[in-house]
Amino acid sequence: MARQSQGNALNSNFNVDYVITYRFTDTNKLEATAGFEKLIQALARLGLTTEVRNGDNCSVLVFVKAEADKRFRNEVYRSRVKDWLYGVRAAQPDKETQNLLTAQSMSDAERYRIIYQMITSPQNEGGAGITPKEGQWKNVESIFPLHDVAFNKTWLKDWSMKTFLKIEDLDEIRNRLGEKVAFYFAFTQSYFAFLIFPAAFGFSAWVLLGHFSPVYAVVNILWCVTFVEYWKHQELNLAIRWGVKGVSAIQEKRRDFQHEKEIKDPVTGETVQIFPATKRLARQALQIPFALLACLALGSLIATCFGIEIFLSEVYSGPLKSVLIYLPTGLLTFFVPTLSTLLTGVATRLTEYENWDTTESYQSALTQKIFILNFITSYLGIFLTAFVYVPFGGLIVPYLDIFSLTARPFASSPKQLSTPAKMAAFEINPARLRKQVIYFTVTAQIVNFALENVVPILKRRGFSKLQEMKTERAAKRGGAPPGATLNDHPEEAEFLARVRDEAELDTYDVTVDFREMVVQFGYLALFSVVWPLTPVSFIINDWIELRSDAAKICLEMQRPIPHRADSIGAWLDDLGFLAWLGSITSAALVYLFSNDGLGPDGTPATIKGWALLLTIFFSEHIYLLVRLAVRYGISKLDTPGLQKERQERYSVRKRYLEETLGEDPLELPPRTLEEEKITRTSLEEDARRASLSKSAPEEMFWKRQKGWEEVVKVGQGMIERMAPGEGKKER
Secondary structure (H helix, E strand, C coil), rough: CCCCCCCCCCCCCCCCEEEEEEECCCCHHHHHHHHHHHHHHHHCCCCCCCCEEECCEEEEEEEEEEEHHHHHHHHHHHHHHHHHCCCCCCCCCCCCCHHHHHHCCCCCCHHHHHHHHHHHCCCHHHCCCCCCCHHCCEEEEEEEEECCHHHHHHHHHHHCCCCCCHHHHHHHHHHHHHHHHHHHHHHHHHHHCCCCCHHHHHHHHHHHHCCHHHHHHHHHHHHHHHHHHHHHHHHHHHHHHCCCHHHHHCEECCCCCCCCCCEEECCCEEEECCCHHHHHHHHCCHHHHHHHHHHHHHHHHHHHHHHHHHHHHHCCCCHHHHHHCCCHHHHHHHHHHHHHHHHHHHHHHHHHHHCEEEEHHHHHHHHHHHHHHHHHHHHHHHHHHHHHHHHHHHHHHHHHHHHHHHHHHHHHHHHHCCCCCCHHHHHCCCCHHHHHHHHHHHHHHHHHHHHHHHHHHHHHHHHHHHHHHHHHHHHHCCCCCCCCCCCCCCHHHHHHHHCCCCCCCCCCCCCCHHHHHHHHHHHHHCCCCCEEECHHHHHHHHHHHHHHHHHHHHHCCCCCCCCCCCCCCCCHHHHHHHHHHHHHHHHHHHHCCCCCCCCCCHHHHHHHHCCCCCHHHHHHHHHHHHHHHHHHHCCCCCCCHHHHHHHHHHHHHHHHHHHHHHCCCCCCCCHHHHHHHCCCHHHHHHHHHHHCCCCCCCHHHHCCCHHHHHHHHHHHHHHHHHHCCCCHHHH
16 A cells, blocks of 8 residues: 655655654663664564654653565565465465555555564564563553544544445555454444334334333344354455455464473474463363352342442432442442452453463453453343342331441431331332333443543543643753754654643544443443333434543544454354343343232242243243344345455365366367278288287277277177167057
8 A cells, every 4th residue: 555645744644654752751861872783673573664752751752664675565565475385365475575565455454463473473473572671671651552633533524424325435444454453343333233123113112112011021032143143254354355264364473371281283393382272271160269259249239239229229318328329339339440450450461370371361361350340240230120129129118227337426306317117118119110220221320331432531631730830940940851842843843742642642442442342232232121212312322422432542642453253253142142141131121020010019929939930031032043043044145245254265176177287187189080981991900919918808898889989889789679660659
């Protein structure tokens, strides 16, 4: 792809491929200069061109560019050959490096990915081995490509005027930001398009059928199954279209992997580093106590706040009730993120202890642990309301008197702290579950949007203002360091100012956005039967989410490293799990609230255990049967991606046959009649040869008839003698 020409400094990247931030805040001058020299030498050994400029806050910016020379073309060829050997590419790349880029153009994502691999790959694999913030590269703070400002403006403007994204829009994201980010936008777009039907049906159900409709529950389960199976088919189609099918087989070795022994691969003969699978399995068994710990810690906190909230809202009637009612929310707001952060750290340590050998397997294992935490924090409150408060509230609430000890100093009389003496005196609030679902599907979505998009902007501006104030105070005292812009050339000033701003941005993590979408799908699969307008809320949210995430990448984050992927990874398993669990929870909710949505009225006396279990049993098995049917039906669909794969395979086979056997390997010149015609001379010659040498029976067998004409005559004679005559045939 043609590189941008130097133009407006705000739009041009000056042909820069990567920027490396080298920060030496806590390093002495001698160590910092030695480390910087080592960095530049490592880049120079790869043939990369470098320039250095001042950065902010005791840092310098190293600009890196890969020249389009033979060395870089060799790296491209090596990358494509590796893809071909692992089956990612159908055809072998052109052996002539000068024809390599002519035969297949290189996207921005491929260029940035290859250069990033050159910078970060270990030295024994031909890279510089630069790992930010690790070991000898502790002063390397970040490595990032620069935003394409012109493309970002076009991207945001174009998407803001579209309701649905075309496949070409996703192709452009893939070419610019890589397949991993493109898969996120493709998934969100597919999810958004699929929400049209449940949104329309949910609105109709809300108007005509009401809450806890069995019809809506069945349709919602069918929709969840269909979407998950469709996406499996769709991501395969996209992987083929983008040329990354099977790329997960090219595993990137983790630098922190610690092997116990080295063995020789019996197939390749290469030396392979091994960590015993049995030992890793034993370490993975620690996931069970981790899950129990997470359930105990987060579950106890959420259950406690849940009990306090019920006590204050439905039992306590003393002073300051209007203020105390917000106490559980405040406790959850403070302690849940704190506990989640601590447990995420434990999950990370546990995943590192499992000692995965590849980055892909490490990320997959960590994703599953994070999903457990998100499942508890996102859904446990609603589960408690639906399956504890509603069926057993009348039995539990009298024991919540323990919370009156906290409220006793604020009560003016004991009557204000009294709990119902009889179960009949306490009435379950049937609207509580619906209000809770509405909060998580509407209010929480708005809050998350603000936390994700508004708060980072305010925080960054506040931090920037604070830095300016510190600089001004230091300047007044005469101790301010020289400004970063002091030695900037006028023609570079605007460009360098933009680069310094991008260097201070956060790193984009697509896992966070995937997690948000999967959690949202969980609300729809598990609890939308409570409030059928749930998909209506989500379809509005997701239209905004697609555009806000694009804006977040363009304005609030560094440009992502274009990593490759052939699917959405472990999140697909989580979607399948939520769809299955949704078939159970929907059936249970429909049964519990089948009496006009009022529920069991706080006592389990009206719940027939056998009927509830039978309902769940049939719902789950219907789900499994429907999943098999939908999976079979979708597998029969043909897509452009599958057609492309078949075409590429056919082209490879055809090319191989042409190179091996010629252009027409099956069309050999036919023998002419003159070559096979029997003459007196040929018969005499055959008799003479037979008399001179004693022929074996096998040879004599093939000499009875000479040429195809004699075969025809002899065969016709046999047919005439054995075939019945016309008279016999008539009789």
